[in-house]
Amino acid sequence: MTRKLKLYLDLIRWNRPAGWLLLLWPSLAALWVAAEGFPGWHLIAVFTLGTILMRSAGCCVNDVADRDFDKHVQRTANRPVTSGRIGTKEALLVGAVLALCAFGLVLTTNKAAIAWSFAALGVTLLYPYAKRYVSMPQAVLGVAFSFGIPMAFAAVQGHVPLLAWGLLLGNLFWVLAYDTEYAMVDRDDDLKIGMKTSAITLGRWDVAAIAGFYGAYLFIWAALLDAPTRSLWFALGLAGAAAQVVWHVVLIKDRSRAGCFKAFRLNHWLGFSVFAGVVLSYRLG
Numbered sequence: 001m002t003r004k005l006k007l008y009l010d011l012i013r014w015n016r017p018a019g020w021l022l023l024l025w026p027s028l029a030a031l032w033v034a035a036e037g038f039p040g041w042h043l044i045a046v047f048t049l050g051t052i053l054m055r056s057a058g059c060c061v062n063d064v065a066d067r068d069f070d071k072h073v074q075r076t077a078n079r080p081v082t083s084g085r086i087g088t089k090e091a092l093l094v095g096a097v098l099a100l101c102a103f104g105l106v107l108t109t110n111k112a113a114i115a116w117s118f119a120a121l122g123v124t125l126l127y128p129y130a131k132r133y134v135s136m137p138q139a140v141l142g143v144a145f146s147f148g149i150p151m152a153f154a155a156v157q158g159h160v161p162l163l164a165w166g167l168l169l170g171n172l173f174w175v176l177a178y179d180t181e182y183a184m185v186d187r188d189d190d191l192k193i194g195m196k197t198s199a200i201t202l203g204r205w206d207v208a209a210i211a212g213f214y215g216a217y218l219f220i221w222a223a224l225l226d227a228p229t230r231s232l233w234f235a236l237g238l239a240g241a242a243a244q245v246v247w248h249v250v251l252i253k254d255r256s257r258a259g260c261f262k263a264f265r266l267n268h269w270l271g272f273s274v275f276a277g278v279v280l281s282y283r284l285g
Contacts, residue, residue, distance in 0.1 A: 018268045022268050026171045031155075053099070064081055066128060075186060116154050119147070127141050131196055135196050138180055139176060170224065173217040181210060210252065218242060234278060
């Protein structure tokens with residue numbers, strides 16, 4: 001039983017919390033914006049636990065979809081499904097149980113959030129297969145990883161305003177930035193097996209494009225949240241995020257696997273900086 005539990009934890013990347021933190025910070029920031037302040041512990045708990053559960057379920061689906069590709073990639077060859085230690089049906093069952101648990105949490109909110117949760121699930125299931133047909137599959141991932149934003153507005157306000165979709169667009173650029181860094185790690189392997197990624201599509205413009213994606217993310221959030229009229233705390237949060245962008249560009253400029261992977265792993269701190277700026281702007285004014 002202990003061995004099986006360890007395999008399940010490996011399947012859902014339990015030892016790599018950066019994945020669900022990348023989803024969590026924009027979702028929680030959206031909760032604060034939608035509520036114009038503290039959204040209440042119930043919604044914080046729902047979105048935190050729901051984020052962990054859905055990211056874990058997504059890992060199960062992704063590993064099943066990519067099992068024949070992952071065996072040819074150095075970084076992913078030993079994943080539980082790829083290596084045969086967990087069967088595809090078993091992995092999908094684990095994913096389904098996790099998704100149902102997340103849906104149970106959504107049921108404690110309202111009808112609008114429940115309705116939008118089906119769209120979020122659809123995009124989550126679509127992404128693993130987009131890598132076969134879309135030259136920039138990271139854009140599909142960007143929608144999936146940003147869907148907590150409209151969900152947050154739906155849970156707080158009972159509808160999804162235009163502001164939520166604007167913030168989703170901005171966050172999509174952030175996902176494009178960090179997942180292109182991630183794709184740069186596997187670029188040589190992906191070229192051999194015919195996988196489509198933004199790192200391959202962008203070619204020698206990859207570093208410049210990533211810097212542009214980061215800039216678009218910060219600019220859109222600053223503009224939509226009216227940074228000039230907010231407190232100094234929001235400006236400091238954005239400044240902290242911008243400083244990290246500079247550091248990430250330094251890490252990836254030589255396109256080394258280690259540098260690109262480190263930049264990807266550190267991105268949750270960038271998201272936390274923006275989240276902290278949003279929270280403090282409401283808390284301390």
